[in-house]
Amino acid sequence: MSEAVATALGNANRRLLTRLSIVAAIMFGFGFALVPLYDRLCEALGINRLVDKARDTGNTQIDYTRKVVIELDANAHNLPWQFRPLTRHIEVHPGELTTVEYEITNLRNRPVTGQALPSFGPTTAGAHMKKLDCFCFRQQTLGPGETRRMPVVFLIDDKLPSDINTITLSYTFFEVAGKDGPS
Amino acid sequence: MSAVLDTHGHGDHEHGDHDHHGHGPTGLMRWITTTNHKDIGTMYLWFSFIMFLVGGVMALVIRAELFQPGLQLVQPEFFNQMTTMHGLIMVFGAIMPAFVGFANWLIPMQIGAPDMAFARMNNWSFWILPFAGALLVLSFFTPGGAPGVGWTLYAPLTIQMGMGMDLTIFAVHLLGMSSIMGSINIVTTILNMRAPGMTLMRMPLFCWTWLITGYLLIATMPVLAGAVTMTLTDRHFGTSFFNAAGGGDPVLYQHIFWFFGHPEVYIIALPAFGVISQVIPAFSRKPLFGYASMVYATSAIAILSFIVWAHHMYVTGLPIGTQLFFMYATILIAVPTGVKVFNWVATMWQGSLTFETPMLFALGFLFLFTLGGFSGLVLALAPVDIQLQETYYVVAHFHYVMVAGALFSAFSGVYFWLPKWTGKMYDETLGKWHFWLSMIFFNMIFFVQHFLGLAGMPRRIPDYNLMFETWNKISSIGAFGFGLTQLLLLYIVLKTIRSGEKAPQMPWEGADSLEWTHLPTPAPHHSFETPPVLK
Numbered sequence: 001m002s003e004a005v006a007t008a009l010g011n012a013n014r015r016l017l018t019r020l021s022i023v024a025a026i027m028f029g030f031g032f033a034l035v036p037l038y039d040r041l042c043e044a045l046g047i048n049r050l051v052d053k054a055r056d057t058g059n060t061q062i063d064y065t066r067k068v069v070i071e072l073d074a075n076a077h078n079l080p081w082q083f084r085p086l087t088r089h090i091e092v093h094p095g096e097l098t099t100v101e102y103e104i105t106n107l108r109n110r111p112v113t114g115q116a117l118p119s120f121g122p123t124t125a126g127a128h129m130k131k132l133d134c135f136c137f138r139q140q141t142l143g144p145g146e147t148r149r150m151p152v153v154f155l156i157d158d159k160l161p162s163d164i165n166t167i168t169l170s171y172t173f174f175e176v177a178g179k180d181g182p183s
Numbered sequence: 184m185s186a187v188l189d190t191h192g193h194g195d196h197e198h199g200d201h202d203h204h205g206h207g208p209t210g211l212m213r214w215i216t217t218t219n220h221k222d223i224g225t226m227y228l229w230f231s232f233i234m235f236l237v238g239g240v241m242a243l244v245i246r247a248e249l250f251q252p253g254l255q256l257v258q259p260e261f262f263n264q265m266t267t268m269h270g271l272i273m274v275f276g277a278i279m280p281a282f283v284g285f286a287n288w289l290i291p292m293q294i295g296a297p298d299m300a301f302a303r304m305n306n307w308s309f310w311i312l313p314f315a316g317a318l319l320v321l322s323f324f325t326p327g328g329a330p331g332v333g334w335t336l337y338a339p340l341t342i343q344m345g346m347g348m349d350l351t352i353f354a355v356h357l358l359g360m361s362s363i364m365g366s367i368n369i370v371t372t373i374l375n376m377r378a379p380g381m382t383l384m385r386m387p388l389f390c391w392t393w394l395i396t397g398y399l400l401i402a403t404m405p406v407l408a409g410a411v412t413m414t415l416t417d418r419h420f421g422t423s424f425f426n427a428a429g430g431g432d433p434v435l436y437q438h439i440f441w442f443f444g445h446p447e448v449y450i451i452a453l454p455a456f457g458v459i460s461q462v463i464p465a466f467s468r469k470p471l472f473g474y475a476s477m478v479y480a481t482s483a484i485a486i487l488s489f490i491v492w493a494h495h496m497y498v499t500g501l502p503i504g505t506q507l508f509f510m511y512a513t514i515l516i517a518v519p520t521g522v523k524v525f526n527w528v529a530t531m532w533q534g535s536l537t538f539e540t541p542m543l544f545a546l547g548f549l550f551l552f553t554l555g556g557f558s559g560l561v562l563a564l565a566p567v568d569i570q571l572q573e574t575y576y577v578v579a580h581f582h583y584v585m586v587a588g589a590l591f592s593a594f595s596g597v598y599f600w601l602p603k604w605t606g607k608m609y610d611e612t613l614g615k616w617h618f619w620l621s622m623i624f625f626n627m628i629f630f631v632q633h634f635l636g637l638a639g640m641p642r643r644i645p646d647y648n649l650m651f652e653t654w655n656k657i658s659s660i661g662a663f664g665f666g667l668t669q670l671l672l673l674y675i676v677l678k679t680i681r682s683g684e685k686a687p688q689m690p691w692e693g694a695d696s697l698e699w700t701h702l703p704t705p706a707p708h709h710s711f712e713t714p715p716v717l718k
Contacts, residue, residue, distance in 0.1 A: 013301065016300075016375060017300075020371070020401055023402065024404070024405045025405070028406070028408060028409050031409025034406075034435070035413075038435050038438060045505075047502060115343050137427075138428055177326050177327025177345045
């Protein structure tokens with residue numbers, strides 16, 4: 001192969017390298033472009049709406065004809081935390097905004113981060129419990145010996161099946177290891 | 184010539200003597216600084232074998248825990264870390280580098296090129312990998328351990344995990360960079376460096392499958408890099424791409440991940456198809472049946488792979504029309520895949536077949552991969568998948584495709600090209616033992632998992648219902664048998680290198696690609712410095 005042909009090939013290779021690198025860079029951007037695209041598609045298809053306009057303007061009256069018992073439960077999984085609800089059970093009407101409080105104490109002499117996971121009994125009730133605020137929405141870091149009171153603000157929607165009269169709301173805290181400072 | 188291989192830096196071209204390579208650095212430095220495609224191919228293959236053993240040990244921890252119901256050996260958290268790391272290491276550390284190793288060794292020889300287009304970048308592509316592997320393994324030693332989130336790295340767990348997750352994210356970034364550089368190199372080599380007369384439609388099919396795989400990698404790896412970058416910023420920089428508490432959506436992660444993840448399946452499968460398309464014609468002593476249709480089928484699979492991703496997400500609340508679209512698109516992939524399977528069978532039809540180890544593994548591939556394809560069709564059906572998702576049926580399906588498909592194909596390729604690489608023959612008897620033991624133990628592990636899945640045993644759980652015990656015991660025994668059998672492969676390869684008989688120039692009389700017909704056995708360190716003359 002002559003020197004001229006070799007140089008031409010080297011140039012052709014570098015041109016292709018540039019083009020393919022541009023494709024790779026565009027595809028990296030494409031991954032991020034999927035974020036707004038996903039939102040638009042969900043909007044267009046009317047699915048997965050966190051804020052449903054039709055539902056916002058619906059009837060929000062409290063159904064005083066019906067009572068539901070909420071039983072509150074708290075556990076810590078392999079975690080030296082004292083974790084308890086301040087009320088064990090409470091009676092609510094569907095549509096009524098309710099606030100309950102939990103208290104948590106870190107018994108360890110260093111900061112610990114935990115994440116609470118909720119579970120519902122019966123599980124079908126979970127879809128009808130609308131939480132406006134919850135300590136389980138984010139990780140909680142407690143300093144050594146710190147005690148904290150944390151709220152759950154929720155309402156039960158009026159579509160709750162009529163055969164459910166008692167809902168058990170249970171939280172279990174798991175330690176997030178490797179995260180003992182504020183995150 | 185050296186102007187072409189801009190960094191082909193041994194300075195040997197001036198000497199005009201290419202018969203030995205006793206110049207340049209020696210010992211360890213030779214391997215660290217090498218830009219020779221054969222050296223780099225060898226390093227890829229050994230790296231992938233080591234990662235295969237590491238990932239295999241993790242699989243054995245999983246199977247040991249599942250030998251009987253209840254928790255015996257490991258805690259659930261550690262079990263989750265094992266399933267996650269087994270998946271990541273096998274996919275990114277073992278299977279993908281193995282086929283990049285084949286590509287490095289074979290593509291320049293098969294198209295009559297002296298080396299890869301960017302020899303120095305080739306060196307970087309490889310040497311990034313050990314660092315990525317080290318990051319993955321190091322994550323076990325961070326507080327909280329390695330991520331236990333599944334190899335798919337789904338949000339929201341990935342946002343909640345400890346610092347092991349950060350190491351894994353950086354490892355994925357490095358693995359992605361390595362893959363992208365490797366693919367750009369392969370695509371450029373194939374498009375620009377073919378010998379005169381080697382038209383695209385005359386290339387061996389292995390080169391074709393890698394050309395298409397290269398494009399798939401360039402198009403999808405950056406998307407994965409984007410997904411894990413978003414996870415990283417969600418974790419540390421206050422963004423809320425996937426964090427529901429901040430208005431993000433974990434389901435969005437699944438869409439982005441599987442936009443990469445499904446083409447990834449074919450990134451693994453296509454080079455495996457390529458190897459099989461070299462081996463079956465050689466042992467049938469016939470040219471590949473329907474070469475052109477093979478090329479078109481490979482392209483069709485690659486294109487379709489971009490529009491089927493949501494079949495991994497049937498239970499995420501997709502509208503029914505969307506489910507139907509992805510279901511039909513997925514079923515459509517069976518058509519080009521079927522073309523390939525029928526072409527391989529037709530290649531064997533009326534051929535004069537012999538059954539040496541490479542052919543045995545190729546036939547094992549053909550049987551078991553087709554079976555895995557069928558269970559894939561079952562899972563493609565949205566109503567059936569809703570029942571079977573997250574069960575052992577899925578585990579059985581993708582191991583038929585990944586192990587009996589990709590891994591058996593890699594074994595087949597290793598036995599097929601070992602004489603060309605080392606100049607020595609492997610022990611045929613031991614090779615046959617390796618095949619039959621692998622075949623029996625593989626089915627022992629994974630065939631029974633179909634039954635477990637159909638009966639409803641969930642995957643990724645360290646404990647199970649008593650009624651699943653028998654099949655799990657069989658599966659675990661099979662797993663240990665399969666693991667030990669792979670040490671036989673190591674022994675066979677080492678024995679070949681140390682004391683194998685000298686290989687004849689053409690150990691397989693049906694082989695017809697350039698590395699067999701135009702180069703001596705073993706292949707010289709530098710080949711095709713002048714392009715071969717093709718009729």
